[in-house]
Amino acid sequence: MNLHKHHQETKAVRGGGDLRKKNGPVSTPIYQTSTFEVTDNEQQLRATHTDMFYTRYGNPTQTVAEAAIAQLEGADAALLFASGMGAITTSLLAVLKSGDHIVAQRDIYGGTTKFFSQWLPKFGIETTFVDTTEYDQHARAIQPNTRLLYLESPTNPLLRVIDLKRLSALAKKHNLISVIDSTFATPINTRPVEFGIDLVMHSGTKYFAGHADLICGIMAGRRDLIQKIQDARTTLGVCMDPHAAWLLLRGIKTLAVRMQRQNDNALRVAEFLSQHPKVGRVHYPFLSGHPQRALAMEQMQGGGGVLSFEVVGTGDDARRLTESFRLFTLAPSLGGVESLVSIPVLTSHAMISPEQRQKMGVTEQLVRLSVGIENADDLIADLDQALSQMGAVREHAEVG
Numbered sequence: 272m273n274l275h276k277h278h279q280e281t282k283a284v285r286g287g288g289d290l291r292k293k294n295g296p297v298s299t300p301i302y303q304t305s306t307f308e309v310t311d312n313e314q315q316l317r318a319t320h321t322d323m324f325y326t327r328y329g330n331p332t333q334t335v336a337e338a339a340i341a342q343l344e345g346a347d348a349a350l351l352f353a354s355g356m357g358a359i360t361t362s363l364l365a366v367l368k369s370g371d372h373i374v375a376q377r378d379i380y381g382g383t384t385k386f387f388s389q390w391l392p393k394f395g396i397e398t399t400f401v402d403t404t405e406y407d408q409h410a411r412a413i414q415p416n417t418r419l420l421y422l423e424s425p426t427n428p429l430l431r432v433i434d435l436k437r438l439s440a441l442a443k444k445h446n447l448i449s450v451i452d453s454t455f456a457t458p459i460n461t462r463p464v465e466f467g468i469d470l471v472m473h474s475g476t477k478y479f480a481g482h483a484d485l486i487c488g489i490m491a492g493r494r495d496l497i498q499k500i501q502d503a504r505t506t507l508g509v510c511m512d513p514h515a516a517w518l519l520l521r522g523i524k525t526l527a528v529r530m531q532r533q534n535d536n537a538l539r540v541a542e543f544l545s546q547h548p549k550v551g552r553v554h555y556p557f558l559s560g561h562p563q564r565a566l567a568m569e570q571m572q573g574g575g576g577v578l579s580f581e582v583v584g585t586g587d588d589a590r591r592l593t594e595s596f597r598l599f600t601l602a603p604s605l606g607g608v609e610s611l612v613s614i615p616v617l618t619s620h621a622m623i624s625p626e627q628r629q630k631m632g633v634t635e636q637l638v639r640l641s642v643g644i645e646n647a648d649d650l651i652a653d654l655d656q657a658l659s660q661m662g663a664v665r666e667h668a669e670v671g
């Protein structure tokens with residue numbers, strides 16, 4: 272018996288497949304089919320609960336990707352969805368009912384804030400938003416009908432890091448389901464299940480896919496919850512296409528090496544920006560001076576590939592800066608091999624109110640970078656040339 276436990280790099284490359292299988296393809300086949308033939312109706316009945324019945328219920332290519340993700344997260348099981356928002360909306364509708372209440376940290380992806388504040392109330396589900404790192408506020412917001420604690424770490428776009436052990440203990444104490452959006456962390460940098468979190472969500476569109484070529488969502492975690500969510504996925508119809516699942520699987524194979532490079536590149540970029548006179552506050556968990564740096568270094572293997580910073584000047588200065596890069600591509604999204612730049616008030620947080628953005632601290636001067644796997648010197652040279660075209664200069668260095 273082999274008792275050796277594989278590392279994340281190995282799980283990323285080898286996960287999901289049956290390693291004992293011989294004489295088969297090395298690459299997982301794409302089951303590009305909507306339905307599956309059976310020999311008789313007895314078999315038809317047996318097929319209903321498998322991944323070879325009808326692709327909205329499941330599909331073998333998808334199953335391999337789901338198994339690989341569950342192994343990386345250390346979760347009982349994982350599910351794929353047509354998008355990250357599909358994973359969030361379906362999962363919450365699956366585990367909550369009318370009259371339930373959610374406690375959610377304030378800094379979360381804008382689409383999630385919109386779902387909680389504008390859609391869930393239509394189903395009789397209310398949310399209290401609390402300051403992300405004020406844990407007493409989380410505890411005080413819990414009501415008798417609170418069922419779920421919703422978290423995100425590091426946060427989009429301000430890279431705040433939350434104490435996973437403390438919040439999972441709070442959820443357990445009050446019998447709440449804990450859910451975390453771990454898109455920015457990936458299982459290479461943090462595995463929330465190890466801290467006792469029940470459900471781990473990802474926009475698989477980002478680091479898991481890794482090449483800005485598909486949209487997908489992931490929910491991994493406790494088997495009893497995943498079973499409920501799977502039923503909801505079938506009913507709501509937010510399944511992933513088999514070809515996209517295969518592309519995702521290919522992306523997963525390089526997840527560990529990409530993340531290691533992106534961790535290194537992003538830290539170098541953050542250090543460069545923190546010294547630049549035309550840059551105000553820089554937000555990156557592993558940067559010296561970040562308010563949760565010690566916690567981040569305890570919980571995470573790397574700071575991730577995303578950082579944000581405020582330009583010295585106005586929102587217009589920030590817009591002009593983002594249009595003068597030669598390497599950083601002006602586009603929303605993150606987590607791909609190529610470096611991207613965006614302005615959160617115009618992209619990831621455009622769909623929420625200016626008041627909500629203000630409470631989060633998302634300003635017009637804030638610029639978000641998704642650092643790719645290019646050479647860090649080339650990326651820094653691009654930032655340098657773009658910043659040199661800007662007028663204003665700050666008075667003090669700040670790290671956020």
Ligand SMILES: Cc1ncc(COP(=O)(O)O)c(C=O)c1O
Binds near residue numbers: 354356452476486
């Ligand atoms: C942190 C985070 N969560 C969720 C989502 C939603 O994912 P998707 O765009 O795949 O629906 C995004 C998208 O940008 C995100 O950044």
